[in-house]
Amino acid sequence: MRVGLFIPCYVDQFYPGAAQATLELLEKYGVEVVYPLSQTCCGQPMANSGYGKYGKDSADLFMKNFGEFEYIVAPSGSCTLHVKDHVLPKTEGAPKIYELCEFLTDILKVDHVNASFPHKVGFHSSCHGLRGLRLAKCSERMDPEFNKPLSLLNMVNNIQMVELDRKDECCGFGGTFAIAEEAISVTMGKDRIADHQRNGVEVLTGADMSCLMHMEGLLKRQKSPIKVMHIAEILNGNEVVESSET
Amino acid sequence: MKGKTHAEEAAAFIKDDARTHWHDETLWHVRSNRDRSAQGIPEWETLRDTASATKDYVLSHLGELLEQFESNAKANGVEVLWAKDAVEHNQHVYRILQENKVSNIVKSKSILTEECGLNHYLEKKGYDVVDTDLGERIIQFAKQTPSHIVLPAIHLKKQDIGEIFHNHIGTKEGASDPNYLTEAARQHLRKKFVEANAAITGVNFGIAETGGFVVCTNEGNADMGTHLADVHIACMGIEKLIPRAADLGVFLRLLARSATGQSITNYSSHFHRPAEGKKMYIILVDNGRTDQLGREDFKNSLKCIRCGACMNTCPIYRRSGGHSYNYTVPGPIGSILSPGRDLKKYSTLPFASTLCGSCSDVCPVKINIHEQLYKWRQVIAEHTNMDRSKQLSMKVAGMTFGKPVLYDLAGKVARTALKYTPHSLVYSSINVWGKHRDLPEVPEESFKEWYKKNRKQ
Ligand code: SF4
Numbered sequence: 001m002r003v004g005l006f007i008p009c010y011v012d013q014f015y016p017g018a019a020q021a022t023l024e025l026l027e028k029y030g031v032e033v034v035y036p037l038s039q040t041c042c043g044q045p046m047a048n049s050g051y052g053k054y055g056k057d058s059a060d061l062f063m064k065n066f067g068e069f070e071y072i073v074a075p076s077g078s079c080t081l082h083v084k085d086h087v088l089p090k091t092e093g094a095p096k097i098y099e100l101c102e103f104l105t106d107i108l109k110v111d112h113v114n115a116s117f118p119h120k121v122g123f124h125s126s127c128h129g130l131r132g133l134r135l136a137k138c139s140e141r142m143d144p145e146f147n148k149p150l151s152l153l154n155m156v157n158n159i160q161m162v163e164l165d166r167k168d169e170c171c172g173f174g175g176t177f178a179i180a181e182e183a184i185s186v187t188m189g190k191d192r193i194a195d196h197q198r199n200g201v202e203v204l205t206g207a208d209m210s211c212l213m214h215m216e217g218l219l220k221r222q223k224s225p226i227k228v229m230h231i232a233e234i235l236n237g238n239e240v241v242e243s244s245e246t
Numbered sequence: 247m248k249g250k251t252h253a254e255e256a257a258a259f260i261k262d263d264a265r266t267h268w269h270d271e272t273l274w275h276v277r278s279n280r281d282r283s284a285q286g287i288p289e290w291e292t293l294r295d296t297a298s299a300t301k302d303y304v305l306s307h308l309g310e311l312l313e314q315f316e317s318n319a320k321a322n323g324v325e326v327l328w329a330k331d332a333v334e335h336n337q338h339v340y341r342i343l344q345e346n347k348v349s350n351i352v353k354s355k356s357i358l359t360e361e362c363g364l365n366h367y368l369e370k371k372g373y374d375v376v377d378t379d380l381g382e383r384i385i386q387f388a389k390q391t392p393s394h395i396v397l398p399a400i401h402l403k404k405q406d407i408g409e410i411f412h413n414h415i416g417t418k419e420g421a422s423d424p425n426y427l428t429e430a431a432r433q434h435l436r437k438k439f440v441e442a443n444a445a446i447t448g449v450n451f452g453i454a455e456t457g458g459f460v461v462c463t464n465e466g467n468a469d470m471g472t473h474l475a476d477v478h479i480a481c482m483g484i485e486k487l488i489p490r491a492a493d494l495g496v497f498l499r500l501l502a503r504s505a506t507g508q509s510i511t512n513y514s515s516h517f518h519r520p521a522e523g524k525k526m527y528i529i530l531v532d533n534g535r536t537d538q539l540g541r542e543d544f545k546n547s548l549k550c551i552r553c554g555a556c557m558n559t560c561p562i563y564r565r566s567g568g569h570s571y572n573y574t575v576p577g578p579i580g581s582i583l584s585p586g587r588d589l590k591k592y593s594t595l596p597f598a599s600t601l602c603g604s605c606s607d608v609c610p611v612k613i614n615i616h617e618q619l620y621k622w623r624q625v626i627a628e629h630t631n632m633d634r635s636k637q638l639s640m641k642v643a644g645m646t647f648g649k650p651v652l653y654d655l656a657g658k659v660a661r662t663a664l665k666y667t668p669h670s671l672v673y674s675s676i677n678v679w680g681k682h683r684d685l686p687e688v689p690e691e692s693f694k695e696w697y698k699k700n701r702k703q
Contacts, residue, residue, distance in 0.1 A: 012694055041647040055647075173600065174601065181252070184260065184562055216686070218684075
């Protein structure tokens with residue numbers, strides 16, 4: 001199977017490790033991964049700030065890069081959602097974009113993960129993936145229980161998943177919200193990491209690097225020993241690195 | 247509003263860290279009750295679908311349903327009045343009070359009268375309007391506005407309430423025992439009920455098929471008021487209709503569970519006609535509702551049954567308090583209703599959200615709240631010149647992201663700059679991110695650079 005790999009701009013610039021892990025992981029499952037070199041950003045920052053119109057160029061560019069693929073995969077729930085809702089045409093035969101975890105569970109139907117991670121891990125359920133892409137049942141809805149990213153993490157050897165008090169509350173990142181509503185954003189983030197801290201988490205992970213970046217920023221400021229890793233890195237068998245630069 | 251943004255109001259509220267966390271925990275507790283209660287209903291999602299579809303029907307047949315409601319209500323002996331806006335609504339109430347020589351008024355909680363500024367209007371005409379809902383009475387004493395549509399005094403702690411009651415109804419100084427305070431309020435209100443000649447209520451559901459209406463309260467205060475007084479004035483937003491009495495079960499089951507987790511509100515009182523020798527009025531209020539109905543992207547907001555669940559679940563509301571929204575209906579639903587009333591004044595509310603979507607999934611009538619927030623943002627950016635610097639930076643970002651060469655360069659420049667800029671400058675006051683958060687560590691190379699070196703054949 002051949003897929004186009006979309007690496008969101010901030011992952012490309014600040015978290016190349018998460019992108020590498022995504023690439024390697026997909027290759028381990030026998031996927032032919034193509035990474036178009038002239039890709040940039042999906043346009044989400046502009047659109048969520050009300051300037052969807054300024055995202056037109058990047059949307060056109062996105063289609064130029066990815067228009068020919070049947071499947072596009074991205075290690076980010078919120079960018080995937082934005083592309084799905086606002087960039088890809090809603091026509092027959094148009095490319096389909098998947099967030100990494102749902103691609104693994106729904107398309108590749110992964111039933112084993114060849115990795116060991118002997119740590120206590122807290123999972124952050126990012127909102128756009130959760131309630132936008134429906135990667136898991138959210139606590140508000142009364143549907144049957146399912147959780148795609150967690151089902152993958154639970155296949156990792158020796159991993160100890162930690163239950164949180166509020167399992168799917170927002171971390172307060174929200175793109176430009178993190179700046180525009182700084183006070184609330186920081187309070188929400190602190191509350192979120194406190195839940196992980198209370199429950200003895202050693203490594204905090206999730207499928208959206210942007211939320212993780214926000215919480216990592218707070219953890220580092222507090223000199224917390226909790227490490228932050230993208231879910232791809234754990235599934236790829238990466239080890240916890242002392243520097244959070246992964 | 248003094249032109250303050252939601253962010254400024256929120257930052258002010260949040261300064262009191264202990265109170266913020268108490269507020270958050272209290273509302274989270276209500277949300278948890280709601281979850282537990284909804285879990286007990288296997289057909290919960292079907293109920294939501296049904297309620298949503300029923301309200302869709304109401305919105306697409308509003309004109310004829312209103313006429314049906316009016317003629318049935320009239321046939322029942324109720325006087326039906328129409329008000330195009332708040333002014334007309336208040337004038338109707340005033341005229342009714344004059345005609346019936348009313349001197350004492352009790353009112354049960356109604357967000358609509360709050361929206362119309364009725365209390366203030368009547369006070370200026372010399373009336374003392376007594377709100378009989380406990381929470382509402384508390385904030386009435388404190389000369390505040392409700393901070394929540396179901397729990398109007400949720401922002402006040404019991405110590406605050408003790409102090410307010412001490413000042414207004416003479417409870418013991420420093421007393422904060424809820425039982426003691428509630429009993430004191432009950433005695434105080436009993437007198438008001440007995441003296442009242444008119445009772446004003448809101449309406450939770452108007453039933454087109456019968457011309458009857460339903461008022462839900464937990465304290466029974468609407469019933470007390472209407473039973474004792476000779477005149478009942480019911481104020482109803484035109485969107486409060488449901489087609490048939492048979493639809494009511496769906497909404498009553500959803501309303502209380504979504505609001506507080508109760509299976510049903512303590513009092514769901516059905517009114518059809520005035521008792522012998524008494525009078526009953528219904529005022530049907532538009533006040534911007536037909537405008538909203540005309541906005542294809544936003545008309546769904548009129549399905550709201552005012553349960554307050556979206557407030558309880560909203561992580562921003564829970565931490566910023568209802569007053570930070572400066573609108574009668576705060577929280578997520580208020581943030582999509584208010585821009586329709588005044589785009590400039592409420593231009594920051596659709597941005598008071600991370601678009602987490604929890605509001606839409608908790609909403610018993612399935613209003614796509616977070617999608618409407620997103621859509622309002624586009625409208626606001628287009629029609630108000632809200633923030634020039636933001637507009638410029640978004641324009642530049644848009645251009646950069648449109649050109650791969652520019653993007654690669656900008657990324658490199660930013661990373662290099664971050665690496666070599668002195669710490670004190672990176673974490674200066676202009677870097678809002680860095681006030682409480684570290685920036686990510688700067689990697690040696692971007693993924694793209696790594697890929698070109700290592701993978702590209
Ligand atoms: S929008 Fe939905 S959740 Fe919010 S108050 Fe209205 S009915 Fe309740």
